[in-house]
Amino acid sequence: MSQSRHVVIIGNGIAGVTFARHLRKKDQNASITIISGESAYFFSRTALMYVFMGHMKFEHTQPYANDFWEKNRIELKQAWVESVDFSAKKLVLKEGEAITYDQLVLATGSKPNKIGWLGQDLEGVQGLYSKQDLELMERNTEGVERAVVVGGGLIGIEMAEMLAYKKIPVTFLVRESGFWDIVLPKEESELVGRHILEHHVDLRLETELEEILPDSSGRVRAVRTKSGEEIPCQFVGLTIGVKPNVEFLRNSGLELGSGVKVDRFFRTNIPDVFAIGDCAEFHESPAEGRKRIEQVWYTGRMHGETLAYNFINKPVPYQPGVWFNSAKFFDIEYQTYGTVPPKWDDQTLKSFYWEHAGGKVAFRMLMENTGKVLGVNNLGFRLRHEFFDQAIREKWDGVKVISLLEQGNFDPEFFAPYYLEIQKAFKKQFGGDFQPSKKSFIQKLLGARV
Numbered sequence: 447m448s449q450s451r452h453v454v455i456i457g458n459g460i461a462g463v464t465f466a467r468h469l470r471k472k473d474q475n476a477s478i479t480i481i482s483g484e485s486a487y488f489f490s491r492t493a494l495m496y497v498f499m500g501h502m503k504f505e506h507t508q509p510y511a512n513d514f515w516e517k518n519r520i521e522l523k524q525a526w527v528e529s530v531d532f533s534a535k536k537l538v539l540k541e542g543e544a545i546t547y548d549q550l551v552l553a554t555g556s557k558p559n560k561i562g563w564l565g566q567d568l569e570g571v572q573g574l575y576s577k578q579d580l581e582l583m584e585r586n587t588e589g590v591e592r593a594v595v596v597g598g599g600l601i602g603i604e605m606a607e608m609l610a611y612k613k614i615p616v617t618f619l620v621r622e623s624g625f626w627d628i629v630l631p632k633e634e635s636e637l638v639g640r641h642i643l644e645h646h647v648d649l650r651l652e653t654e655l656e657e658i659l660p661d662s663s664g665r666v667r668a669v670r671t672k673s674g675e676e677i678p679c680q681f682v683g684l685t686i687g688v689k690p691n692v693e694f695l696r697n698s699g700l701e702l703g704s705g706v707k708v709d710r711f712f713r714t715n716i717p718d719v720f721a722i723g724d725c726a727e728f729h730e731s732p733a734e735g736r737k738r739i740e741q742v743w744y745t746g747r748m749h750g751e752t753l754a755y756n757f758i759n760k761p762v763p764y765q766p767g768v769w770f771n772s773a774k775f776f777d778i779e780y781q782t783y784g785t786v787p788p789k790w791d792d793q794t795l796k797s798f799y800w801e802h803a804g805g806k807v808a809f810r811m812l813m814e815n816t817g818k819v820l821g822v823n824n825l826g827f828r829l830r831h832e833f834f835d836q837a838i839r840e841k842w843d844g845v846k847v848i849s850l851l852e853q854g855n856f857d858p859e860f861f862a863p864y865y866l867e868i869q870k871a872f873k874k875q876f877g878g879d880f881q882p883s884k885k886s887f888i889q890k891l892l893g894a895r896v
Contacts, residue, residue, distance in 0.1 A: 461723025
């Protein structure tokens with residue numbers, strides 16, 4: 447049990463709140479304060495799109511009851527931090543109030559990228575990350591006849607879905623030759639691209655934004671592409687990724703790159719100052735195949751848990767394990783495990799790809815020539831995280847993974863047993879001394895055939 451100390455956390459996202467919760471479990475004496483100007487309470491950021499579409503209210507995105515924080519003696523302060531004086535261990539808020547700390551945890555998250563387009567600051571032009579962005583989007587889309595979304599990533603397709611749900615025609619500008627093809631292999635990218643078009647989104651591949659054009663009142667009236675085409679619109683979503691929210695920390699003595707520089711214990715160059723979540727940038731990759739900045743929900747949670755443990759126990763380095771991510775492309779679910787780059791050398795690696803005849807379900811497994819599994823992509827059905835984490839961590843070969851694929855299936859019983867077709871296709875392409883999974887009782891009743 448520690449002596450009483452004041453631990454201040456800037457940011458109430460998944461990283462900062464996870465740290466606060468776990469620190470309180472381990473330390474009953476510490477005074478803990480979370481500061482955030484964005485919202486009074488922690489909320490699920492990934493649920494913002496469902497608030498916009500009317501599927502839930504904002505208060506439904508809050509995982510904890512409002513009295514949770516008082517019961518756990520975690521002080522919440524809704525305010526924006528103007529600056530930090532690290533030598534005096536003091537924060538200055540925009541309202542002028544000063545707060546001192548013994549230990550400071552920076553969990554300031556991300557903010558949307560802007561790259562200097564003419565017209566990017568016009569009324570009706572915005573990104574989507576924060577609660578304030580959601581509220582602005584609700585105002586900006588009132589009565590609009592057409593929208594343009596710029597940038598072919600996860601936030602872009604979310605915004606396109608949000609607009610399409612409200613019957614606002616959407617043109618989606620993607621400068622690459624395929625949707626998210628800087629991440630997805632060609633076949634997966636094409637599958638998602640077809641699905642976007644089926645949802646009546648005007649997907650324009652290999653199309654770059656040149657300028658956003660104003661009307662006489664200073665609101666967007668159109669965009670101009672680099673080919674010279676003008677596309678009329680009253681709303682523009684700029685979704686070209688996010689960057690660490692650290693600008694207010696520049697020239698403060700804190701070591702920054704794109705984010706706050708940290709070692710594998712989340713320590714910065716300043717004593718008693720730590721950084722976690724989207725804003726943290728490791729000096730070196732924390733594990734093979736992992737990036738120095740990883741801006742996803744579950745890594746933020748792992749950062750918070752690890753740092754809280756280190757505050758009380760003998761510090762351990764952050765060990766992120768096998769990469770994992772998930773998303774939705776309209777109603778197609780996507781999961782990825784391990785390493786599956788968009789392109790690879792066919793001389794050193796081999797790929798197995800299966801796609802259902804319906805064109806909305808797919809499975810890819812990338813392997814070394816020895817057969818060792820490096821990574822898996824799946825679209826349109828669910829796989830079990832623990833199964834693939836173990837398979838990649840323990841360096842299983844592809845034949846073993848496919849032969850046990852029924853154990854990796856996470857879909858309920860009455861879903862189509864895609865793993866049976868996958869096993870059949872793999873055996874035809876690569877062979878392997880294994881028997882495909884036996885049909886379940888329900889599949890036998892339905893007469894399912896391999």
